[in-house]
Amino acid sequence: MAQIIVVTSGKGGVGKTTTTAALGAALARNGQNVAVVDFDVGLRNLDLVMGVERRVVFDLINVVQGDATLHQALIRDKRCETLSILPASQTRDKDSLTAEGVSRVMEELREKFDWILCDSPAGIERGAQLAMHHADHAVIVTNPEVSSVRDSDRIVGMLDSRTARAEQGERVEKHLLLTRYDPARAARDEMLSVDDVIDILSVPLLGVVPESEDVLKASNVGAPVTLAAPNSAPAKAYFEAVRRLEGEELPVSIPTEKRGLLDFIFKKRGA
Amino acid sequence: MSFLDNFFSRKKPSSSAVARNRLQILLAHERGVSGEDDTTLLRTLHREILEVLARHVSVDQDNVNIKLDRGQNCSTLEIDIQVPETGLRAQVSTLAPDLK
Secondary structure, three states: OOEEEEEEOOOOOOOHHHHHHHHHHHHHHOOOOEEEEEOOOOOOOHHHHHOOHHHOOOOHHHHHOOOOOHHHHOEEOOOOOOEEEEOOOOOOOHHHOOHHHHHHHHHHHHHHOOEEEEEOOOOOOHHHHHHHHOOOEEEEEEOOOHHHHHHHHHHHHHHOOOOHHHHOOOOOEEEEEEEEEOHHHHHOOOOOOHHHHHHHHOOOEEEEEEOOHHHHHHHHHOOOHHHHOOOOHHHHHHHHHHHHHOOOOOOOOOOOOOOOHHHHHOHHHHO | OHHHHHHHHHHOOOHHHHHHHHHHHHHHHHHHHHOHHHHHHHHHHHHHHHHHHHHHOOOOHHHEEEEEEOOOOOOEEEEEEOOOHHHHHHHHHHHHHHHO
16 A cells, blocks of 8 residues: 655755655665655755756646646656656646645555655645645654744644545654754754654654755755765664654664764863 | 853753743644634633623623643643622622522
8 A cells, every 4th residue: 555655844944855855765775666746836846856857847737737647747766766756847836736636646646656755845835735635644854943843833733634634534644853953962952852852742753864964965966865875874864764664663863973082082162 | 160160051051941941832822822622612611601600690701711721741721710709799698588
C-alpha cells in the first residue's frame, strides 16, 4: 500500500525542500519506488535542489488540468532510477490547482509508487492545505527557534482537522524532524533543546539533522544531500529517519558537539 | 572564577529557557483560541451557571468569569463568581417565610 507523506512546516526556509529531496533519495536508495511532488506553485525549487531544472517539460498543473499525462510530466532521476520528481509550475498561479484534480493525480501516483513525498509551500493557506490533504504521514520540519516552533504548532492543529484522514475520523501520523540543529549552541543553552521542542509540540521525533555545510554544498550542485554526501552528518540523520518511517524502531541519535584537542583545552570559553 | 560565574549567571536565565517559557505560555493561549470546542463549551457553561444562579441570587453577567487552561496532563477550569452582598440577602429573606 502506497504511503503519502507531506513535508510541511508553516514557516519558510526551515528545510522542507532539502528534506523532501533527502528523504526521497534515501528511500529510493533502499530500493523503494519514490515520487517527490513539488506543491509550491509559482516558487518551485525542488527541481533545482534535485538538479533536474533543465529537464522540466510538463508540471503538476499540466497534469491536474489534463494537458499532459502523469507519465509525461514525471522526471526520472539519473542517479537513482527508482526516484521520480513531479515539478510544480513556475509561471501559473496557485489557484490553478483544483482539489479534484489533485485527488486524481494522487490516486494515480498511489498506483505507481510505494512512497509519495509532497513538498508543501510555506504558509497555512490553500497550497499548504492541498499538499497535506491526502497525506497518511506528515513530516513536520522545525528549527529549534521560537517562530518556527509556533508555526509548526499551527500546522499540527491543521493536520488534525483539515486533512482527508481527519475528515474520516482517522489521524495523519505526525513526525517531528528537527533541522539546522547546532549542538554547540544547544550545549550552551543558547538554543531550544531537542527535548524542549518535543515537549512543546508533543509530536514524536523522527530525527535531528545538524546544521551543516554539506547541505548547502549539495544544493549548489543539485543533488539531495543523501546522494551527494551520504557519509555526512545530515545524510546519516536522514537515512536514520527513513528507517524509522519504514517502521524500524531505533533510538534517535542526537548530534553532539565535535571537539578537537584545542577546543577541549579551551572548553571553558565556550561554556 | 567559578563563584563569579555563578554570581553572574544566577541573575539571568539562559536564553533557551526564556524561549521555552515564552512558547509554552503563548501556545497554551493560541491553542485555546483556535479550539472552537473550548469556546462553545465555555459559552454554554457561562450561560447555564447564570441560569442556576439567577434562581437564587441576582448576579450580574459580567461578574461570572470562567477560564479553561488546557495542560498536557491536566487541565484546570476556574470559575469565579462575584456575588453582591445585597443581592444575596434579598433573595434569602424572600425564601425564609416558605421554610417555616
